[in-house]
Amino acid sequence: MENSRQKNATTPLIILQPSKGWLSINFKELWLYRELIYFLTWRDIKVRYKQAILGVAWAIIQPLLTMVVFTVIFGNLLRTPSQDIPYPLFSLTALLPWQLFSTALQRSSVSLVGNANLITKIYFPRLVIPISSVMAALVDFGISFIVLLGVMTYYHYWPGWNMLWLIPLIVLALLTALAIGLWLSALNVQYRDVQHMVPFLIQILMYASPIVYPINTIPAGIWRSLYGLNPIVGIIQGFRWALVGGNPPDVTMAFSVGMVLILLVGGLFYFRRMEKTFADIV
Amino acid sequence: MSDIAIRVENLSKQYRIGLAQNRPDTLRDVLVNGFHRLQNKLGGNGEVYEDSPSHIWALKDISFNVQSGQVLGIVGRNGAGKSTLLKILSRVTNPTEGYGEIHGRVGSLLEVGTGFHSELSGRENIYLNGAILGMRREEIDRKFDEIVAFSEVDKFIDTPVKRYSSGMYLRLAFAVAAHLEPEILVVDEVLAVGDAEFQRKCLGKMNDVAQEGRTVLFVSHNMSAILRLTQEAIVLDQGRIVMRAPTPEAVDYYLNLGLSKQGERHWLPEEVDKAVEPFHPISLRILNSKGKIVDTVNASEGFSIEMEYRLSDAITGLRVGLYLMTTRGEYIFTTFDTDDPSLYEKISVRPAGHYVSRCEIPPDLLNEGRFILGVNASTYRIRRYFQDDKALTFTVDATGAPGMQWPEKRLGPVRPKLDWEIKAAE
Numbered sequence: 211m212e213n214s215r216q217k218n219a220t221t222p223l224i225i226l227q228p229s230k231g232w233l234s235i236n237f238k239e240l241w242l243y244r245e246l247i248y249f250l251t252w253r254d255i256k257v258r259y260k261q262a263i264l265g266v267a268w269a270i271i272q273p274l275l276t277m278v279v280f281t282v283i284f285g286n287l288l289r290t291p292s293q294d295i296p297y298p299l300f301s302l303t304a305l306l307p308w309q310l311f312s313t314a315l316q317r318s319s320v321s322l323v324g325n326a327n328l329i330t331k332i333y334f335p336r337l338v339i340p341i342s343s344v345m346a347a348l349v350d351f352g353i354s355f356i357v358l359l360g361v362m363t364y365y366h367y368w369p370g371w372n373m374l375w376l377i378p379l380i381v382l383a384l385l386t387a388l389a390i391g392l393w394l395s396a397l398n399v400q401y402r403d404v405q406h407m408v409p410f411l412i413q414i415l416m417y418a419s420p421i422v423y424p425i426n427t428i429p430a431g432i433w434r435s436l437y438g439l440n441p442i443v444g445i446i447q448g449f450r451w452a453l454v455g456g457n458p459p460d461v462t463m464a465f466s467v468g469m470v471l472i473l474l475v476g477g478l479f480y481f482r483r484m485e486k487t488f489a490d491i492v
Numbered sequence: 493m494s495d496i497a498i499r500v501e502n503l504s505k506q507y508r509i510g511l512a513q514n515r516p517d518t519l520r521d522v523l524v525n526g527f528h529r530l531q532n533k534l535g536g537n538g539e540v541y542e543d544s545p546s547h548i549w550a551l552k553d554i555s556f557n558v559q560s561g562q563v564l565g566i567v568g569r570n571g572a573g574k575s576t577l578l579k580i581l582s583r584v585t586n587p588t589e590g591y592g593e594i595h596g597r598v599g600s601l602l603e604v605g606t607g608f609h610s611e612l613s614g615r616e617n618i619y620l621n622g623a624i625l626g627m628r629r630e631e632i633d634r635k636f637d638e639i640v641a642f643s644e645v646d647k648f649i650d651t652p653v654k655r656y657s658s659g660m661y662l663r664l665a666f667a668v669a670a671h672l673e674p675e676i677l678v679v680d681e682v683l684a685v686g687d688a689e690f691q692r693k694c695l696g697k698m699n700d701v702a703q704e705g706r707t708v709l710f711v712s713h714n715m716s717a718i719l720r721l722t723q724e725a726i727v728l729d730q731g732r733i734v735m736r737a738p739t740p741e742a743v744d745y746y747l748n749l750g751l752s753k754q755g756e757r758h759w760l761p762e763e764v765d766k767a768v769e770p771f772h773p774i775s776l777r778i779l780n781s782k783g784k785i786v787d788t789v790n791a792s793e794g795f796s797i798e799m800e801y802r803l804s805d806a807i808t809g810l811r812v813g814l815y816l817m818t819t820r821g822e823y824i825f826t827t828f829d830t831d832d833p834s835l836y837e838k839i840s841v842r843p844a845g846h847y848v849s850r851c852e853i854p855p856d857l858l859n860e861g862r863f864i865l866g867v868n869a870s871t872y873r874i875r876r877y878f879q880d881d882k883a884l885t886f887t888v889d890a891t892g893a894p895g896m897q898w899p900e901k902r903l904g905p906v907r908p909k910l911d912w913e914i915k916a917a918e
Contacts, residue, residue, distance in 0.1 A: 223593060225591075226593070246623045249623040332602070332624055
């Protein structure tokens with residue numbers, strides 16, 4: 211008796227039927243599974259550092275070493291202009307959002323295949339998996355950010371109110387990684403070529419972003435606009451400006467945001483369409 | 493009162509066979525195939541690239557209802573479609589055709605320990621696995637102590653599970669799953685793993701779940717578990733429902749329709765040592781009371797064991813024997829075809845020819861479980877011609893055995909029906 215009363219109040223109705231083409235995205239269901247996103251993110255972070263001797267220190271060493279290499283090669287040897295910002299700081303302010311983006315992209319693109327055991331055994335919105343692997347990259351970023359603050363202090367740069375712009379910029383970087391990650395992770399379920407392609411894609415994108423050089427190296431006008439189609443460009447430029455000044459975000463930012471939105475909406479629909487087949491072909 | 497929990501109509505699922513080999517796995521294959529097709533279209537060299545992989549229906553036109561609070565068993569051979577059905581019901585995969593409705597939250601246990609990570613501790617895995625199975629964090633917090641107590645790993649709860657013994661690992665994994673509280677529980681063969689003690693515990697827990705009035709779909713190869721836990725069962729064969737009936741009837745149907753294809757052992761001439769001469773074993777089989785070759789016999793019905801052999805020469809004083817053992821290797825009995833002294837007198841010399849020695853096993857002798865049958869042919873104190881200690885295994889099912897009103901496992905390999913008398917003492 212008690213059971214049936216309780217049931218009527220909350221009983222959801224689940225319909226089983228063949229998958230139709232382009233399904234709408236069930237954000238409500240995704241919200242119900244938010245704790246799973248949290249636990250999977252937490253697992254990714256925990257497992258990643260569990261058996262490394264240096265553990266979380268890797269999140270400090272990686273950007274720091276890259277900064278040193280870039281400073282020696284591009285700053286000292288090639289004398290790349292850095293808009294009067296000390297080169298180490300110039301590259302580190304770009305490396306941070308870049309590593310946030312590239313780690314998130316890398317992890318999310320292989321996430322579905324890496325969690326095949328879950329996908330074939332349990333139902334949950336499959337979007338949970340790429341989302342949680344993107345979120346896991348945020349923790350590394352948080353740690354590296356402390357390094358950045360240290361380097362800024364060393365060069366006597368004090369962050370101002372502009373720093374608040376970092377929040378939307380970080381969200382944008384995560385959304386960009388998720389947008390591309392959705393496409394790649396769904397493709398990777400069927401074509402494992404994707405996981406071999408991702409490192410190249412990341413490398414190409416890195417050279418196509420203003421990390422080692424300032425954005426005004428690219429001639430303004432049509433070229434700059436095309437360049438802005440790489441969604442990372444606006445994010446990196448914004449990051450650098452918010453922390454240490456330099457070129458403020460301009461129209462390239464709008465291009466970046468537009469591009470991310472297109473990729474994200476497309477990625478969500480593509481992912482939804484393919485998700486019904488994951489369990490059968492992964 | 494009897495609202496419907498699950499209703500499915502004409503559910504079908506099609507798979508491509510050899511999916512792993514045939515699908516275009518890499519972009520290169522897609523490109524190559526596309527190129528070949530183009531070549532053919534342009535009237536190439538006439539070579540045809542057949543691009544239609546064969547499909548099979550893992551499930552075909554499945555329709556049934558499950559009342560809320562009912563415990564329904566699903567039986568069938570490997571490949572009959574049981575797991576596919578459970579996967580569709582738990583929404584892991586979608587049907588190719590058909591329609592279904594599920595009224596309530598579904599908890600599915602298609603495997604124990606899904607998502608367990610070996611680097612994480614027992615505590616961490618409880619939270620992770622709980623979340624994967626659909627539990628809320630506060631729900632896990634609330635049940636944490638209960639889960640740990642059930643799993644009996646309290647001392648190692650902060651040790652990474654990779655250091656656990658397989659028994660501890662299973663207990664912990666099952667403990668988390670057993671504390672799920674969905675309206676509908678879908679369980680696949682979870683009880684087939686682990687030792688006897690673990691299985692007993694799982695079965696007990698499943699029994700509790702069934703008693704609580706939740707809807708349960710239960711798939712197992714273990715007929716005694718099906719009989720204990722369910723009142724009604726579906727028999728699946730080749731993707732179709734061939735029967736739905738009260739469990740004892742459905743199990744009987746499943747066992748007797750020859751769906752189990754063992755119960756017989758053949759010896760090929762080349763696999764037998766030449767030294768057996770003149771005794772040549774041919775086959776050993778288990779027959780149920782209706783004379784069908786079966787892998788599973790019913791404890792409450794008698795069955796017979798037949799040993800077929802050929803003698804290429806006469807043997808004096810031959811005795812053909814059977815040993816019955818438990819799967820742990822304990823002997824239950826030994827019997828010879830010429831145990832009866834008068835029979836032994838009568839055929840003291842067995843001439844060359846083709847023979848069958850048949851032994852009748854009476855009803856209500858063996859307990860449920862798996863048994864091993866050994867054979868031996870010898871002349872006492874003269875020579876042993878042939879021996880095979882593990883010639884055949886078979887299962888005894890407890891349906892109709894004495895004491896089935898208590899769903900517990902009985903100790904001991906035999907379960908005789910004995911006369912009891914209860915009277916008031918003076």
